[in-house]
Amino acid sequence: MYQIIADETDFIVIAKSHNVHFHSQDGSAGVMARLEQDLHIKLFSVHRLDTLTSGLLLFAKSSLAAAEFTQLFTEHKIQKYYVALAKGKPKKKQGSITGDMAKSRRSMYKLMRTMVNPAQTQFFSQSIAEGLRLYLLKPLSGKTHQLRVALASIGVPILGDQLYGGEESDRGYLHAFSLHFIFRGKAYQYINQPVSGTHFTAPEAVKQLQIWSDPETLDWPKQK
Template identity: 55%
Template sequence: MLEAITVENEYFSVVSEEDDFVVINKRPGINFHSEDGEFGVVVAAERYFKQKLFSVHRLDKMTSGILLLAKSSAAANRLSELFKNQDIQKFYLAISDKKPKKTQGLIKGGMEKSRRSMWKLTRSNDNLAITQFFSFSLGEGKRLFVVKPKTGKTHQIRVALKSIGSAICGDSIYATEEAHR
């Protein structure tokens, strides 16, 4: 059972510390990896916990949420295997201002690099991305999406929701200018 601990800092809050891993809540707008002279959330966590940590999965810069960081490469391998076998499942929440044609389903396609740091979904099975979604009305033209990626590709959720006409509000790359605001 995870014991709730809360430690606030600019990069993350601590949810729990266990023998083999730590659970943190990454803040939005924080890089996962160190770049442009700023260290990312993993390095911030390593400094906080005063030990080497191993990423098991990642979140995009704009995305907030729970991250597992292993305390050893062996623990990282075990946790990665649990994700691979879907013994640990990830769910994401997103808000869009556009209603999809279907309120639930699978979005499946190849992920291909596009222009300006963008990715696009293709009919190919190369670099296959599979995303399950459920959509609910929030009123006032907004939709809540509960999203479960079946694969783990760069920008997968953002690209999948854009492909069904429901880009995530606030997404500076994939949303319309109005939804970005």
Template identity: 50%
Template sequence: MSEQVSKILNVVYTHNDFYILEKPAGLNFHSEEGPGFVVLAEQQLSQKLYGVHRLDKVTSGLIILARNKASAAAFTVMFTEHAINKFYLAISDAKPKKKQGWIKGDMAKSRRGSFKLLTSTLNPAITRFYSLSYKPGFRGYILKPYSGKTHQLRVALKSVGAAIFGDAMYSGTPSNRTYLHAYALSFLWQGEQIQLTLLPDSGDEYLALIKHQDFQAWQSPWQLDW
């Protein structure tokens, strides 16, 4: 991870109230062994920043950092009310029990920091997804979470028999990265519609998925029937 940590973080979008940056796969959101994503962003941009949501260490992609306390508070409300639409890309080399639809269920702690999906729905994790076969034995997935549970998408795909490629914690086939990427954001900020996509820049399987002709339907994910 040292090479990714040392490179300048990619600022995808700049607003007076917030930045949207790209988090590399393998970089902690919070500082642990070394400086985390937020600290590195603060150092690069020379200002105090506020995390309003997070991505797992293994996940790459778009993340919002607020530039002041007022916007941080507003984003916190928006995330709580699910007013920010997030879309993710994943890959699996396992055959899923279903190729699209809803995955719903409560989540409970399992072994070694992992989680599992339950059949109960008292406070469920809710995910909807579509998939496409882009080469024999591999499927790409586009997922929209309707809740914000820890490891939600990783557990969701595992629950339908399609553990994410490279996700060792959930028994995914070993790879050089975990194939989960925060691909797109869509939300309304003070009357302005913000819609962004960011293709993953690492992982040979992502490159193969993006080149497939059917991927064109996912280029504006907010236009899909969710």
């Protein structure tokens, strides 16, 4: 269900497995409740991951720390990076995907052409097999289903994300890959390679993830 990556005084960072709920539902404990049970402490959520998404999750250990992290997220001072896999040819191989998001059918969201309060995602991609590309995603906002909608909007829904039209697979191929932030004057950086999924663990994917292993230093487009 999870692996502990770092256990600090004020927070804990875990790697969540794919297909694990964040909140408890259907009579089974979500990852946060399970972590609280296992560690016998109360935790405070400051961000979340969709059920299909694996990777890095941060929890605060006090309401004060949670308020500080929430402020950092609000001010976009915590940078998250994700990796995803998708089949097909995208409308563009790198750049930005920007637009307002609106609720659609079946608990889906859609990307709009308007820019009132837009979701913003920067990305690079690299072909790793015939008809299969690996994406490195840098969300500049934190909207529900943002990355899933972003890739679907350029014609390449995430592999295994059937809600948005992705092809059926052994898992949903979206993974929270890296976290960068400064908390109380100290810089923290975490990286977590995906360990499940036939395509994520294939040699070409692993090789490309190593190339992207310090995403903060890559030549991202300048923010306007």
